[in-house]
Amino acid sequence: MSQENGKTLKDAEGDVFRGLEVVEDSCGSVTKMLGETIEQVASGVDIYSYKQPIGVCAGITPFNFPAMIPLWMWPLALTCGNTFVLKPSEKTPNTAMILGRLGQEAGLPDGVLNIIHGAHESVNFLCDNPAVRGISFVGSTNVGKYIHSR
Numbered sequence: 001m002s003q004e005n006g007k008t009l010k011d012a013e014g015d016v017f018r019g020l021e022v023v024e025d026s027c028g029s030v031t032k033m034l035g036e037t038i039e040q041v042a043s044g045v046d047i048y049s050y051k052q053p054i055g056v057c058a059g060i061t062p063f064n065f066p067a068m069i070p071l072w073m074w075p076l077a078l079t080c081g082n083t084f085v086l087k088p089s090e091k092t093p094n095t096a097m098i099l100g101r102l103g104q105e106a107g108l109p110d111g112v113l114n115i116i117h118g119a120h121e122s123v124n125f126l127c128d129n130p131a132v133r134g135i136s137f138v139g140s141t142n143v144g145k146y147i148h149s150r
Contacts, residue, residue, distance in 0.1 A: 001016075001066060001067060001095050004091075004092050004095055005092050012067075015066070015067045016068070018068045019067050019070070022072050026075035026076050029076075029079050033080060033081070034051070035050040037049075051080070052081070053082045054080075055082060055083070056082065056084075056129075056132050056133055057073075057082045057084050057132070057134040058084070058085040058132050058136070059086050060123060060138075060143075061073070061089060061138055061139075062138055062139045065138075066089065066096065067099060069138045070096060072136075077134075077136075078108070078112060083111060083114070085132065086116075087117070087126060088115070090118065127147055127150035
């Protein structure tokens with residue numbers, strides 16, 4: 001990461017460790033994803049809630065926090081039962097590939113965490129793809145408005 005975007009080693013460690021905090025929280029959130037049952041809230045009335053995945057989620061991330069921000073996104077999406085497509089900044093592709101490799105080494109099945117590279121055309125692909133049901137974005141206001149307008 002230091003070679004790729006110029007962070008000092010200390011800043012790079014902070015980037016990774018702040019992201020890992022979300023990974024830990026995601027791992028502990030699995031039991032909260034089950035929904036709930038409340039019986040007899042009123043005479044003859046029970047409440048059942050179900051939480052269901054939305055499908056394919058995507059994340060478009062900036063260059064300045066190439067580990068932390070993706071780690072804010074895909075662990076939560078996977079915990080909720082979704083698959084994830086990460087589109088990192090074209091300035092920091094290697095950090096994203098390392099995160100993907102670590103996901104594979106941790107046992108993620110093929111196709112659960114996916115990474116695509118590119119600039120504008122990759123963003124358009126994600127925005128226009130009907131299979132993508134949710135997009136998370138961190139970056140400039142102008143790009144955020146562009147993504148929202150698609």
